[in-house]
Amino acid sequence: MKIAFKINGKSITKEVRPSLLLIDLIRDVLKLKGTKPGCLEGECGACTVIIDGYAINSCLYLAINVNGKEITTIEGLSGTKSPLHKTQEKMIEHGGVQCGFCTSGMIMTTKAFSDKCIAEGITPTRDEVKKSLEGNLCRCTGYVKIIDAAEAVYEN
Amino acid sequence: MMKKELKVIGKSTKKLDGKARVSGQAVYGHDIELPNMLHGSILRTKYPCAEIISIDTSKAEVFEGVECVITANDIDVNNISYKRDHPILKKGTVNCNRDEIAAVAARNKEIADKAIQLIEVKYKVKDGIYDPFEALKDDAPRVNEFGKGAEKFGNKNIAESFHYEHGDLEGQKAKSKVIIKKSYELPRVTHACMATSNITADFNQLDGRLTLWSSTQVPFLYQRDIAHALKMAPSLIRVIQPIIGGGFGSKLDMHPFEPICALLSIKSGKPVQILFSREEEFILSPTRQPMVIELTTGADENGKFTFREVEIIKDNGAYTSWGATTPFVMMQTYSSLYQVPACKFDSHAIYTNNPFAGSFRGYGNPQATFSIETNIDLMAEELGMDKGEIRLINANYKGEITGQGLIYKTCGAIPALETVIRKSGFDQIVNEPKTGRYLRGIGLGSMLHVGGGAKIYRSDGCGTILKLDDYGYLTIVTGSNEIGQGSETVLAMIAIEELGIPMDKIKVINTDTDVKPWDVGVHASRTSFVAGNSLLGAIKLLKEKLNSKASELLDIETENWDYMDGKMYFGEFEINLDKVAREIHFGPPHELCTVSYFYEPPSSFQDKEYKGDVSGNYAFASQAIEVEVDTVTGNINVLSVHVSQDVGRVLNPIGLQGQMEGGVATGAGYALTEEMIYEKGMLKNPSFHGYKLLTTTDMPPVHFYPIETYDEAGPYGSKGAGEAPLIPTAAAIANAVSNALGVRFYSLPITAEKVLKALSEKKNELKLERVYFKMSVET
Ligand code: FES
Ligand code: FES
Numbered sequence: 057m058k059i060a061f062k063i064n065g066k067s068i069t070k071e072v073r074p075s076l077l078l079i080d081l082i083r084d085v086l087k088l089k090g091t092k093p094g095c096l097e098g099e100c101g102a103c104t105v106i107i108d109g110y111a112i113n114s115c116l117y118l119a120i121n122v123n124g125k126e127i128t129t130i131e132g133l134s135g136t137k138s139p140l141h142k143t144q145e146k147m148i149e150h151g152g153v154q155c156g157f158c159t160s161g162m163i164m165t166t167k168a169f170s171d172k173c174i175a176e177g178i179t180p181t182r183d184e185v186k187k188s189l190e191g192n193l194c195r196c197t198g199y200v201k202i203i204d205a206a207e208a209v210y211e212n
Numbered sequence: 213m214m215k216k217e218l219k220v221i222g223k224s225t226k227k228l229d230g231k232a233r234v235s236g237q238a239v240y241g242h243d244i245e246l247p248n249m250l251h252g253s254i255l256r257t258k259y260p261c262a263e264i265i266s267i268d269t270s271k272a273e274v275f276e277g278v279e280c281v282i283t284a285n286d287i288d289v290n291n292i293s294y295k296r297d298h299p300i301l302k303k304g305t306v307n308c309n310r311d312e313i314a315a316v317a318a319r320n321k322e323i324a325d326k327a328i329q330l331i332e333v334k335y336k337v338k339d340g341i342y343d344p345f346e347a348l349k350d351d352a353p354r355v356n357e358f359g360k361g362a363e364k365f366g367n368k369n370i371a372e373s374f375h376y377e378h379g380d381l382e383g384q385k386a387k388s389k390v391i392i393k394k395s396y397e398l399p400r401v402t403h404a405c406m407a408t409s410n411i412t413a414d415f416n417q418l419d420g421r422l423t424l425w426s427s428t429q430v431p432f433l434y435q436r437d438i439a440h441a442l443k444m445a446p447s448l449i450r451v452i453q454p455i456i457g458g459g460f461g462s463k464l465d466m467h468p469f470e471p472i473c474a475l476l477s478i479k480s481g482k483p484v485q486i487l488f489s490r491e492e493e494f495i496l497s498p499t500r501q502p503m504v505i506e507l508t509t510g511a512d513e514n515g516k517f518t519f520r521e522v523e524i525i526k527d528n529g530a531y532t533s534w535g536a537t538t539p540f541v542m543m544q545t546y547s548s549l550y551q552v553p554a555c556k557f558d559s560h561a562i563y564t565n566n567p568f569a570g571s572f573r574g575y576g577n578p579q580a581t582f583s584i585e586t587n588i589d590l591m592a593e594e595l596g597m598d599k600g601e602i603r604l605i606n607a608n609y610k611g612e613i614t615g616q617g618l619i620y621k622t623c624g625a626i627p628a629l630e631t632v633i634r635k636s637g638f639d640q641i642v643n644e645p646k647t648g649r650y651l652r653g654i655g656l657g658s659m660l661h662v663g664g665g666a667k668i669y670r671s672d673g674c675g676t677i678l679k680l681d682d683y684g685y686l687t688i689v690t691g692s693n694e695i696g697q698g699s700e701t702v703l704a705m706i707a708i709e710e711l712g713i714p715m716d717k718i719k720v721i722n723t724d725t726d727v728k729p730w731d732v733g734v735h736a737s738r739t740s741f742v743a744g745n746s747l748l749g750a751i752k753l754l755k756e757k758l759n760s761k762a763s764e765l766l767d768i769e770t771e772n773w774d775y776m777d778g779k780m781y782f783g784e785f786e787i788n789l790d791k792v793a794r795e796i797h798f799g800p801p802h803e804l805c806t807v808s809y810f811y812e813p814p815s816s817f818q819d820k821e822y823k824g825d826v827s828g829n830y831a832f833a834s835q836a837i838e839v840e841v842d843t844v845t846g847n848i849n850v851l852s853v854h855v856s857q858d859v860g861r862v863l864n865p866i867g868l869q870g871q872m873e874g875g876v877a878t879g880a881g882y883a884l885t886e887e888m889i890y891e892k893g894m895l896k897n898p899s900f901h902g903y904k905l906l907t908t909t910d911m912p913p914v915h916f917y918p919i920e921t922y923d924e925a926g927p928y929g930s931k932g933a934g935e936a937p938l939i940p941t942a943a944a945i946a947n948a949v950s951n952a953l954g955v956r957f958y959s960l961p962i963t964a965e966k967v968l969k970a971l972s973e974k975k976n977e978l979k980l981e982r983v984y985f986k987m988s989v990e991t
Binding site: 087088092093095096099100102131144148150151157158160183186192194195197202 | 224459870914
């Protein structure tokens with residue numbers, strides 16, 4: 057099947073088989089390796105990408121369903137010239153990264169959530185920030201610093 | 213040791229490669245792609261215990277896209293594992309659910325997985341033996357044909373035994389006012405690293421060299437092990453470590469899939485990659501030791517501990533991993549956590565048809581600590597003593613030489629305990645009345661762990677090579693490796709501190725055994741300590757070169773140069789560091805600014821009785837944890853965690869705090885939610901859905917109060933810290949739950965189900981008591 061979509065700002069048309077998962081399209085076909093496979097069962101959030109503003113698990117999503125949509129992966133947050141996105145900066149600053157395997161997913165979830173909050177003019181509570189990250193597992197950090205980083209995105 | 217004022221050490225410093233890790237640029241094993249690379253897949257047994265009658269690979273071999281298939285008959289290899297009792301591919305019999313029977317390399321993963329299904333294996337299924345106590349019986353079948361239990365330990369199914377004792381046990385028993393004997397059962401839990409296990413192997417048939425991209429924590433031991441397995445010369449094997457997505461001890465042993473991948477590459481002549489699915493990861497990666505601990509402890513009428521006597525039966529599984537040596541750590545805890553006048557320790561690891569356990573952050577210590585701290589609470593209750601007080605009067609102290617021979621040159625045990633008791637409001641919460649649906653409780657747990665490496669191999673050292681280039685950039689080539697714990701950053705901080713070179717001019721090279729000098733590996737919380745000391749040694753040599761050249765250039769006589777902001781200073785004299793480096797290179801003596809240093813810690817081997825001062829220093833910590841239990845649902849909510857730890861000296865506060873929080877999270881999971889459920893050797897919950905890790909909403913705040921004791925052995929006075937925060941967490945949580953509910957738990961995890969069951973038993977007991985009371989009043 058032929059699909060056309062935008063990824064990290066670039067328009068792409070691709071021939072894909074209907075059973076191809078989005079994570080495989082991203083990692084194996086497009087070679088964007090920053091999106092991580094933690095479980096491929098929708099349980100860990102490491103594979104999170106943003107589609108039209110929503111954070112989704114790319115391991116549960118069929119590639120054909122991105123037809124006509126806009127995808128952002130972790131690579132889309134920092135270009136060769138532009139510095140790191142605020143969510144990334146905060147993650148480093150607050151020590152939210154240890155092994156880093158969960159980090160792409162954490163950042164993409166945080167980005168989608170904070171974009172939505174900022175658009176609606178809301179500053180979420182710490183509990184709401186925690187809740188937004190509930191689907192993302194991390195084995196290294198104990199989450200505290202990741203939550204700190206995700207909260208700090210709302211600082212001016 | 214006095215606290216010396218420092219510029220960088222002790223200040224929160226961002227992770228050296230943080231940018232790569234937040235931007236998706238960091239390359240993990242999963243991200244490696246080599247030209248012509250094949251994908252491997254492994255056929256595992258259907259049954260945990262069976263005879264293999266036949267293996268037919270003919271259909272798989274001709275399957276389109278398959279490049280090679282191997283079984284035990286195609287390979288000439290040695291057994292692997294700590295006891296060399298583990299065949300890489302099995303023939304004759306299979307002994308546990310992980311057993312590898314055949315492997316395929318194919319053009320892609322899908323083809324490899326399909327080809328595996330085409331291999332036909334005929335089995336004669338046997339009953340198997342899944343309970344270590346059953347395996348000890350005379351009529352039990354022998355589980356592992358390579359086991360030496362019969363000759364060495366008097367039972368064919370004993371894989372490893374340890375016996376230790378010190379002090380006058382009987383005398384101390386006689387002195388005891390209270391003696392508590394309890395049996396504890398610890399579950400099987402797994403590391404659940406976010407990145408699943410992986411390896412890429414590339415054998416070059418032209419020169420006979422093998423390159424492995426492997427996420428081992430111990431590359432040099434691994435090189436030796438895999439060379440032994442494959443009957444190759446170790447130096448022909450190059451181990452490159454991609455970024456590792458979580459270790460926690462799981463990558464200490466080499467596992468069969470690793471030599472299998474190498475064999476597929478050797479046979480196919482192409483690079484081969486094996487990646488585990490999450491299900492495979494649950495089934496195949498090593499676990500923490502499940503065990504039954506019978507612990508008897510005593511105290512005199514003043515609450516002073518008198519003795520500990522412990523007998524441990526560990527489920528070794530079918531093969532013997534490093535995990536069998538966890539008693540090295542456990543006996544240290546039983547003999548030397550708090551003052552213990554007499555101790556007797558016996559442990560046996562028993563072969564069963566369960567999967568084998570490996571090493572896991574804490575290395576037996578969380579299990580031991582849970583039993584000890586529960587027994588302490590029980591003794592306090594029986595003596596009518598305060599739970600903080602009983603711990604304080606028995607706490608370890610500076611200058612103590614324990615029964616096992618550990619020498620506490622510095623010791624923060626008492627301040628750590630005092631701190632968490634005070635900061636958590638322990639005295640108030642522990643004594644408050646417990647009424648209503650939600651009951652609050654608080655518990656204490658302390659721990660002792662090695663802080664300066666542990667001598668378990670002939671060398672516990674680490675090498676460093678430093679290269680200061682013509683432009684003033686420093687390359688640190690260190691034997692130690694980074695597995696996410698932040699050791700690279702600490703090394704860079706040390707270099708900044710000593711040489712005044714800014715962070716962006718420092719590179720750390722640590723991933724390639726062909727390049728880096730030897731190191732024993734990441735374990736035993738040793739990296740900052742051993743690699744830090746090694747780096748300091750190398751810096752000293754580098755400074756000697758720079759000092760004498762700078763003095764010569766400026767025509768002054770001094771060895772006391774200060775290093776700051778890329779310059780060297782002496783009084784009113786100053787000179788650029790890069791200039792000095794260039795002068796050494798381009799002028800006489802025409803040398804490079806390169807030095808090499810090897811640090812071997814001063815620790816010693818234990819003697820035959822397991823006595824001796826095995827570590828450069830020791831870490832101490834206490835935790836006070838507050839919980840709230842919902843008596844209707846049985847749910848336990850951890851409200852807050854107070855951690856105080858003797859870290860010697862804080863090197864990087866933000867990194868250290870991260871280690872604390874991460875350790876506590878895994879410890880809390882161990883206490884409350886995590887358990888691998890096995891039925892007759894087969895895992896029933898191999899997914900994150902069935903095996904519950906804590907999530908963001910479960911995580912309590914972690915209040916951390918470091919204790920700085922400035923231990924001379926460690927870099928700037930520091931001690932290893934990485935494993936400690938996990939160790940007493942389950943113990944403290946269990947004590948807190950028991951404080952809330954008035955019932956004790958002797959097994960982990962303490963699930964809602966267990967809580968409800970315990971509460972209903974308690975109710976029934978109370979009812980019965982009331983009936984008896986009524987009856988006795990009436991009669
Ligand atoms: S990899 Fe998609 S949720 Fe885990
Ligand atoms: S940093 Fe390792 S899993 Fe989150």
